[in-house]
Amino acid sequence: MLSFPPVSRVTFLKKNSEHPRIKVGYTNICRQLNASADHASGSFLSLKRYPERTLDRWAKYYGPIYSVWLGNQLFIIVSEPGIAKGLMATHVAVFSDRKEMFIKSQTVLVGRGITASPYGKRWRKHRRIASLWLNRKAVESYTHVLDFEATDMIHHLHRDCTDGMADVNPQVYAGRCSLNNMLTITFGFRTDSIHHPMVARAFRLSREFMNITGPISNLVDFVPILQRLPSNMRRRARTLHSELVNVYGGLIKEIDEKMQAGGDVQDCLVKTMLLRKEEEDLDELDITMLASAFMIGGIETVRRPSLIPAHPHVQKRAQDELDRIVGRDRLPTVEDEANLPYCRAIIKEIERCHNPFWLGTPHMASRDFVYGEHLIPKGTVVVLNTWTMHHDPERWGSPMEFAPDRYANEQLHSSASAKLPNPKERDHWIFAAGRRICPGMLVAEREIWLTISRMLWAFDMQHIAGKPIDLNEYDGESGRSPAPIEVRLRPRFEGARKVLE
Numbered sequence: 377m378l379s380f381p382p383v384s385r386v387t388f389l390k391k392n393s394e395h396p397r398i399k400v401g402y403t404n405i406c407r408q409l410n411a412s413a414d415h416a417s418g419s420f421l422s423l424k425r426y427p428e429r430t431l432d433r434w435a436k437y438y439g440p441i442y443s444v445w446l447g448n449q450l451f452i453i454v455s456e457p458g459i460a461k462g463l464m465a466t467h468v469a470v471f472s473d474r475k476e477m478f479i480k481s482q483t484v485l486v487g488r489g490i491t492a493s494p495y496g497k498r499w500r501k502h503r504r505i506a507s508l509w510l511n512r513k514a515v516e517s518y519t520h521v522l523d524f525e526a527t528d529m530i531h532h533l534h535r536d537c538t539d540g541m542a543d544v545n546p547q548v549y550a551g552r553c554s555l556n557n558m559l560t561i562t563f564g565f566r567t568d569s570i571h572h573p574m575v576a577r578a579f580r581l582s583r584e585f586m587n588i589t590g591p592i593s594n595l596v597d598f599v600p601i602l603q604r605l606p607s608n609m610r611r612r613a614r615t616l617h618s619e620l621v622n623v624y625g626g627l628i629k630e631i632d633e634k635m636q637a638g639g640d641v642q643d644c645l646v647k648t649m650l651l652r653k654e655e656e657d658l659d660e661l662d663i664t665m666l667a668s669a670f671m672i673g674g675i676e677t678v679r680r681p682s683l684i685p686a687h688p689h690v691q692k693r694a695q696d697e698l699d700r701i702v703g704r705d706r707l708p709t710v711e712d713e714a715n716l717p718y719c720r721a722i723i724k725e726i727e728r729c730h731n732p733f734w735l736g737t738p739h740m741a742s743r744d745f746v747y748g749e750h751l752i753p754k755g756t757v758v759v760l761n762t763w764t765m766h767h768d769p770e771r772w773g774s775p776m777e778f779a780p781d782r783y784a785n786e787q788l789h790s791s792a793s794a795k796l797p798n799p800k801e802r803d804h805w806i807f808a809a810g811r812r813i814c815p816g817m818l819v820a821e822r823e824i825w826l827t828i829s830r831m832l833w834a835f836d837m838q839h840i841a842g843k844p845i846d847l848n849e850y851d852g853e854s855g856r857s858p859a860p861i862e863v864r865l866r867p868r869f870e871g872a873r874k875v876l877e
């Protein structure tokens with residue numbers, strides 16, 4: 377049940393609620409929650425690291441929708457598929473706005489870059505341009521790039537693992553694979569190895585973005601007086617903004633100069649934007665921040681295959697399936713996907729258990745809205761707590777267990793599953809919901825398929841004694857990556873090298 381703290385500008389329709397109220401108010405931001413139950417206790421600090429776990433604890437006590445004040449901001453936390461759909465997907469005209477957070481929206485992205493833009497004309501324009509490069513037809517047109525990069529990744533891993541003699545961190549290789557996909561789509565450019573300077577640079581920028589833009593972890597976002605004072609967070613946000621302008625803005629400038637000089641420029645998002653600059657009324661910052669959004673949103677995509685070595689029996693079953701259906705003379709392709717249900721199920725289960733964005737990117741109510749017997753005031757920020765949704769024991773049974781079989785009969789891609797009329801049947805919520813649902817879903821799913829199925833086809837991935845894989849440890853506040861790991865990769869059979877070459 378939704379319960380609001382007794383603050384005058386909030387109208388709580390059901391006046392005599394019997395439900396306890398969470399108060400993290402103006403005056404007690406850093407104090408313990410003023411709640412009657414021990415297990416619901418917490419403080420702002422408990423929202424700093426792994427906030428989804430705290431929000432999950434509160435959901436167990438307060439129910440699938442409850443409210444929290446952080447500083448001057450009212451949040452509602454949604455932890456149930458029916459309510460998520462009821463608000464974000466059914467009432468898109470109300471719940472598609474974004475709060476202009478001080479750090480993320482105002483300082484780093486300066487109100488641009490699609491992700492941060494409020495729901496309005498500018499956002500529609502940016503979304504339309506992004507879709508030109510992310511819709512089904514576009515993804516089909518560059519699937520050969522995704523295919524090439526996934527093979528190149530296996531090739532480099534194969535070379536560097538020296539037949540299982542050298543320990544490797546596959547996250548770096550998988551990360552470069554998605555980086556190359558995004559660089560090609562955005563700038564028509566790619567890196568030739570994990571040592572290319574752009575690899576470290578792009579990952580540092582993306583990591584810094586994920587580390588400083590947590591949806592509920594920055595006090596300065598909700599306490600306006602702090603925004604006037606110098607702070608480390610503000611300094612980091614300004615530095616990140618300048619670096620995005622230098623690195624990605626620098627690449628855009630090069631492309632622009634080449635186009636001005638009549639040079640041949642490969643088709644890419646930046647070329648599209650430069651060609652439509654006048655017609656779409658795009659300024660330099662629009663172009664830089666939209667390109668940055670692709671680079672930030674798109675390069676965390678396929679780091680998760682590194683988790684597979686933690687589940688050797690799962691790996692073995694997938695490889696049996698690959699041997700049966702694909703054989704050992706060629707790599708699995710996009711066309712094989714429909715015939716490899718266990719491999720597909722592994723990917724879905726990785727997504728359920730290791731969502732990179734447990735709290736998504738919050739939406740904001742653009743006007744007062746009555747939901748059931750409660751009023752959600754204009755300006756309320758809506759957070760989707762996918763951690764709770766992905767760990768609902770009624771839906772998932774033993775939800776903490778990694779068990780791909782739960783997806784044995786799942787045939788839909790996530791993009792199709794998101795459109796199911798019954799939200800409780802949806803595969804998972806990693807791409808969120810509603811009009812701002814991740815527009816990169818199609819490309820993300822395709823590259824995840826190619827990289828994971830090919831890694832499983834090519835290698836036995838083993839963890840190393842003394843270097844355990846900790847699946848609970850993550851890196852990043854708003855977007856998470858599994859903490860760095862090292863594993864041993866052994867080519868599964870003699871002929872693998874020949875196929876790769």
Ligand code: HEM
Nearest residue numbers: 490491670673674677736737806807808809812814816820
């Ligand atoms: C596994 C990979 C990915 C996950 C889990 C993911 C997840 C998300 C989520 C949760 C959102 C917020 C949606 C909302 O506001 O409701 C989002 C937005 C977005 N994503 Fe992704 N994403 C992934 C890959 C990609 C890729 C490959 C791209 C390619 C460019 C991309 C581009 C974007 C953009 C541009 C937005 C902003 C949409 C808007 O505000 O209208 N994402 N993504």
